Amino acid sequence: MRIVSLVPSATETLFALGLGEHVAAVTHECDFPADARNLPKVTRDVIGPGLRPDEIDRAVRELTEQGRSIYQLDGVSLRDLKPDLIVTQALCSVCAVSVDDVRAIAAEMDPVPQIVSLDPHTLGEVLGDVRTLAQATDAKDAGVDLVQDAAARIDRVRLAVREAPRVRVAMLEWLDPVFVGGHWVPQLIEYAGGVDLLGLAGEPSVQRSWEEVAAARPEVVIVAPCGYDVERGRLEAYDYADRLHALGAQKIVIADACGWFSRPGPRLVEGLEWLGHALHPDLVPEPPGGVVTL
Incomplete structure (x- = not known):
């Protein structure tokens, strides 16, 4: 074939x-x-x-x-x-x-x-x-x-965080203008023990203002520019560091959006495992490469 x-x-x-x-x-x-x-x-x-x-x-x-x-x-x-x-x-x-x-x-x-x-x-x-x-x-x-392996890994993360307090999350998949993740992203955040404050599961990503993101009072901001790896995401985050820090989050982390969130393929499970550790580091094992913060 x-x-x-x-x-x-x-x-x-x-x-x-x-x-x-x-x-x-x-x-x-x-x-x-x-x-x-x-x-x-x-x-x-x-x-x-x-x-x-x-x-x-x-x-x-x-x-x-x-x-x-x-x-x-x-x-x-x-x-x-x-x-x-x-x-x-x-x-x-x-x-x-x-x-x-x-x-x-x-x-x-x-x-x-x-x-x-x-x-x-x-x-x-x-x-x-x-x-x-x-x-x-x-x-x-x-x-x-492949599906059974993915399901087992998903269940491991969900079980690890099921009793943990939910973390308030804003995932930004573009920074100028600001877009927040949609489709499977809010679901991944939920499974990882968080609450997506701005995105809707199953719906397209939507544009928001910096003021709207700040008003949602996120505890963790995830910078995941669509299609970019973690290094390119880090450079983008540095360019907008003042605005990101002004959101008042306790932690700003940089994701490999290209590998873990932008593409609806098998590596979404890696994204879930990374999210689980980023939100609940004491409950979910650290992924390869760790978590990059701003």
């Missing part, structure tokens, strides 16, 4: 299912696991590098208002690859190429490949997508094992 993955989280899931040798091409954003970085790329970023957070936000808004994607799909390369399966998504126009563009190109291919479009909004739906990909690739046993 030849698979083209147009979603970084799907790439991670396919490799976790043991299907890496069947992945023929990925997106320019697919950087995990390391083997995915060496695969052919069939997308590129329209916006380009080197912009400030507010400039990125403005560019994304302008493109989406024009009905354009921020990612460009290389249709010629996609056709040449002759995939049996294309994995895409309809969840977020900022995160991947347009599913409509994918379907239009696939319809002109001979034979027409199978398309699996993922659209998870909760942690349960993310695990459901693991089953969907396992079913589509005849990797059912690997899918069962």
Whole structure:
């Protein structure tokens, strides 16, 4: 089977299912696991590098208002690859190429490949997508094992913090303008022994003001700029350190958003384990790399 993955989280899931040798091409954003970085790329970023957070936000808004994607799909390369399966998504126009563009190109291919479009909004739906990909690739046993392992790790964190006082949390997934995490993020915070003060489980991330975040009186602020690793997140946090400290939280921590929260794949469980320790360090074991604070 030849698979083209147009979603970084799907790439991670396919490799976790043991299907890496069947992945023929990925997106320019697919950087995990390391083997995915060496695969052919069939997308590129329209916006380009080197912009400030507010400039990125403005560019994304302008493109989406024009009905354009921020990612460009290389249709010629996609056709040449002759995939049996294309994995895409309809969840977020900022995160991947347009599913409509994918379907239009696939319809002109001979034979027409199978398309699996993922659209998870909760942690349960993310695990459901693991089953969907396992079913589509005849990797059912690997899918069962992956889901069972994730469920066991989730339960360990939830049991560890079940008697602990809830910690008031604000997770910021962009800093200029401020966006708070949605979809599966509030659920992860709840499972980790916290209360998400600003996000709604299963709903998209929403824009808030710095004043609204301060008024919510968070005890812990998590800086997790969408798509950034912990080092890039740390640099962003330093740039906005005055505003972050003005929120009055007891602790400001920097997350690997790209690995643990932005992508709805298997590593969300690592994010939960990291969250559990960040909120309740005496109850949940310290994760590899520890917790970076501002």
